Amino acid sequence: MHEHIGGHRLGDVEFVAAFDVDSTKVGQDLSEAIHAGRTAAVRHVVVPHQGMTVQAGPLLDGLDGTLGTVVSPHAEVSGASVTSLAAAMAEARPDLVVCLLPTGSTEAVTAYARASAEAGAGFINATPEPVANSTELAALFTERGVVLLGDDLRSHLGATTLHTALIELFQSRGVEVKDNYQLNVGGNTDFLNLSDPARSRSKQLSKRKALANAGIDSREVAAGPNGFVKHLGDRKVGFLRIEGESIIGAPVSMEVRLEVEDSPNAAAVLANAVRVAHCAARQGMVGVIDPVCAFLFKSPKSGAKESTALHDFQAFVRKSGEHDARQAADGRE
Template sequence: MSTKIRVAIAGIGSCASALVQGVEFYLRNPDNTIGLMYPEIGGYKTADIEFVLGFDIDERKVDTFLQEALYAQPNCNMQVIDPASKFQCIETNARTFRGPTLDGIAPHMRNYHPSITFQEDQKAHEISAAEYKDLLKKYQVDILLNYMPVGAEEASKWYITNAIEAGVHVINCMPTFISTDDARTLELLAIQHKVTIVGSDMRSSYGASRLSEVLQGSMMDAGLVVTQHIQMNMAAGTTQGQEHIINGRSANTDFLNMAEKARLYNKHVSKENVLSGQSIVRGKGLEGMTMFAGPSLTVVQRPGGAYMGTDNKVCNIDLVAYGFAGARYELTARLSVQDSPNSGGIVVDAIRFCRVAREMDIVGYLRGPSAWSQKTPPVQMTTADAKFECDAMARRVYTPITEQQKISHLYNGDILLKEKVKGLTFTFQKGKTEYE
């Protein structure tokens, strides 16, 4: 395939930086497939992804070339590409425009040292919704990645709904539109504009969510009853490539942002959806279960030294289960990862699934790729079922799920068949109140 997949990014933070550097890495090393779950999806390689546009609100990133913004503070992900070398996966002159701040910066984020937090731009022209849509069209953007900080509900809505209205596919990497009501409304908009969505709240290729899902799922498939599943996360340790710098480390901006409880509500719900999803897809209840998953600990350096962020994340998982004749099982796991590159591995798949699905005339939420790559997909699946759906789409093969999402099924000529849209499956997440 020669057609490039043209991508715009809202929020040029550590995840965006790790993703773009990763795509460039595989482009420069075409024989290396380590870290790629799908070297090809429907004929597309990671080298077919091109970044053409960025949006941010930080004065160190706004009105710069996209390549420059990737390396600006407070981003703290590992560097795999020399910042001075020319990126082939970024379109020449791709720039970062000043988006509206809305609720992008939580009040408490303004209290940290500038090296580790956002610095709101006060000078550049803030684009309007009409200008945003025009830019997406002018740059022929296929897919928008929403990388807003957790809790930026208004900002996410702005980037996502305006992109869909401009005919652009969306990958929603953060926890918004997570209740079924919100997700259904968004899906209707996407189907009306004949675009696809992967969402919401991305997982990592091999992170806490995948590990929790596999451990709990395998216990349940062995006939055990899981009575406790606690997943605790913290930013701790050192970003790869900076091990030689003898200095304390603060949590990255993602964790700092979630230090405020009000900010992380949806993230908390979304992380627990992974755990509850494994019970629900197996027809088991959650009554009486001890369950917790969340960004549990955010640590900031003490005043006096240099401030540095860390992109290393540690997850501790604790499971209790009962099995044959009441025998008790206890399982403890610890996973330490480079957080942002770990998510890049999944986003390079989501981007290509959006393109291939559209070429297969599939619209709306991609249920298989969303279950595989997101914490709160419209339909939770077992690991095996999600992989089956992704494998089928990677080979351009329809399944009973994707058959329901073909334009020819949802439309009669130009007329949208709303009852067919209403019939599209959602597993759970009926509304926020269910969790309160």
């Protein structure tokens, strides 16, 4: 959406550390690890050697459920603890930590969030586990004077965004939404993990929250990950149906099938998130950054309709550009 945000291009992002537990990723250079093991992501670009190896993080509940049948922890994981993670994070001194742990690993996500806040780094929670929605963790980030963005990254053009945009369209024409569903299948490890009902609970809740923010009663709506289909690989297919009533009860219905490549669809949003998080930090903002979270996440602390969320996000990007230009001009004087 933006080549520049607050004067930053995506190429300005520098990786200083990476953590995983997978035996095929720990100890590898980051450029190799991102394609190792069961990763289904398509190799679109050749990432140059980073000179930085993936470190072992504490396992906690990271591989509970079905994921543990296809990913085995590296030998060094047994020696990793929450304390060693905090020490490694303090040594790497990141400005920002991006958390892409599996859905359902509440303990592990909480550990990374705490280590990040303690190291004075901002945190982007791409998972649906509550961090921005946790009063305690959100307060910790405010107390430590760092930014927090979350929870549950939206895809760039994904089923939730399409669904909420279509609901807003129905409402804007005065068509009352009566019933709707959003069913999703995919073939990557995220979908394998989500095929386990115990692991997908937070994702189901997060998708319902996004629909509630769009202004409908989503308590009875079927919306979520609905199955692992291995041959789809990194492709994700969403099936949407919306039924409504127009003037004098005239029925209206719509069905859409959306097919996307899952990993780049998330990367596009992270490309925005890392740069707005950095801008917010430079402007002295701390804690949950509400003006951008409703656009970037499915389960923000303060939700908004699709059009309001987009408006607020674009206004933040515009103001960040102006702030940056003022700072540069002050520096020159």
